[in-house]
Amino acid sequence: MQTIVFIGSNKSGTSRDALNISTTMGYYTVLLTNRSEFIKQEEEFPEVARMLYVENLLDEENILKIIKGLEAENNQICAVISFIDPFVSYAARISAAIGLYPLSTEALAIIEQKSQFRECLKALPVSPKFTLFNRKQSIPQCVEEYQQHLPLILKSSVSNGSKDVLLVKTALEFIEGLDFLSKKFPSIPILIEEYLIGIQYLIEVIVKEGQISLVAIIEQEILSGERFIITGYSLPAIMEEVTMRELQIAVTSIIQALRLVNGTCHLEMRLVDGEWKLIEINPRMSGGAMNRIIQEGTGINLVKETLKLFLGDEPNLAATKRNYVYAKFLTINARGRLMKVIGKNRAAAYEGVKEVFVKPRRGAILTKPYSLGDRYAYVIAIADTPEQAKEIALTASKEIKFYLEPL
Structure with a gap:
């Protein structure tokens, strides 16, 4: 078999x-x-x-x-x-x-380690300013040296799904953040990065024998706060043609610098004062509902085409349709035991809604969001314009309500 x-x-x-x-x-x-x-x-x-x-x-x-x-x-x-x-x-x-089938094992391993890919890409204009806190100096010494650059981003070199990524705005938050991450990851370097302000985009990429394909470019909406929880995805991202070309050049420079010849990845990039900057890169396609979002928008089943790549076959990345898609993810602002969820069927009945998904089961412990894993439901909608798709998804998502038993 x-x-x-x-x-x-x-x-x-x-x-x-x-x-x-x-x-x-x-x-x-x-x-x-x-x-x-x-x-x-x-x-x-x-x-x-x-x-x-x-x-x-x-x-x-x-x-x-x-x-x-x-x-x-x-x-x-x-x-x-x-x-x-x-x-x-x-x-x-x-x-x-x-x-x-030979994949680019070394490149994928570098991408998995944030400190390694930052070092690999530091000469590129897409790279933000960064340093490593490797415990050769004390936390107060580190804070004294870099506090003039606040606000800053702190993250573990092995973080994923927005876990252990902290925005620190004050010297006290800086100290507390370094202390928290150092205790949680005692033998792993802590990245200190400049905080970049701009619209964030997710780019799904497949590379076959050096041929780089940008399969989907999606605008992200991020929940305000210290953690970077993405609660909205809009496909396709709307941008000027020259900006799109510059993004393609930036992504190509990253893939080539990493020497990724066969494999997949997704990048998160921000457009900062007209320049593309790399926020994250992971050596796989994005999780969650990403396959359904891309399939509804383009007709491409990216998981299937990824499997074909790994099997040594040629992926088919030609779009068969063009829809505007918006996915709204839901979080909660309290902690408690889930008693029930209502509104899923009402949300699914809205015209244009393609999928409604509720993740937790009755009895699960829910919390306010600390990572992408703390998003508990989503609604995916399509329409003839990006504005209509977003409006449908947001309106339908309001039907979904979580009832919690406080802990």
Whole structure:
């Protein structure tokens, strides 16, 4: 049987989409997971032909042993893939070890480490000013040296999904932020970056044999506050032609500097005083509802085309439709135990609404947003104009209400 092995998955979002699409494409789909609750909920993953619990997914010797066991059962391993951090470059390395389609393993590994990709790209004009707090000096000494540049961004070198990314505006916040991150990540460098003001865009990229394709460019809306929680996505992003060309040049310079020849990534960039600046880059397509957003807007199933890339096939990235899409994500401002959610069906009934998704189950503990994982529902809408799509999504999302038991 032709088989795809997935290392890790979330219950929903892009990584779960990949499991479904793998099976739809006719592959025997194997999921290796370190989440014991998934094993107990195995019946909720009907698209997975085989689910195996692996306590340490980064135990390469054990993963290779499992793969050999699958091969002994007449499974032809066609790809080993991960859509979630921190397993992307790791899966690519395992693929290379067993002779599968060669991905740019070193480039993907650099992208996974924020301090490494910042160092790699520091000579490019897209790079913001940054430094590393590596504990050779004390926190007060570091704050004294850099406080004149406030406000600043602090982040762990291994953060993802907006986790452990802090905006500090005062010397006190600077001290508290460094102290918090240093205690949470005692052996990992802390990045200190300049705070850039401008509209932020997400760019989905596929690279095949050095050919760079910007599949989707999406404007993001960010919840105001110390954390950078994205609550709105608008596809396609509207910008002048010259600005678009400059973005393509900027993205190309980044991909080439990283020597990414075969692989995928998504970038978050801001247009700052007419110049493109790189905020983040991750070695995979964006999570959450991104596949559905892109598919509704362009007709491209980016997860499917990503799987084809990893299988060594040619991705088909030609758009078959052009819709304006807006996705509204919902957060809450309190902490409590979820009692019930109402309004999902009413939201779905609005003309133009394509999907309504509510993530948490009854009894789950919900909090105000600290990362992208703390977004609890979304509404995706399409229309003939970006303004109409946004209005539909926002209006429909107001129907959804969470009832919490305070803790």
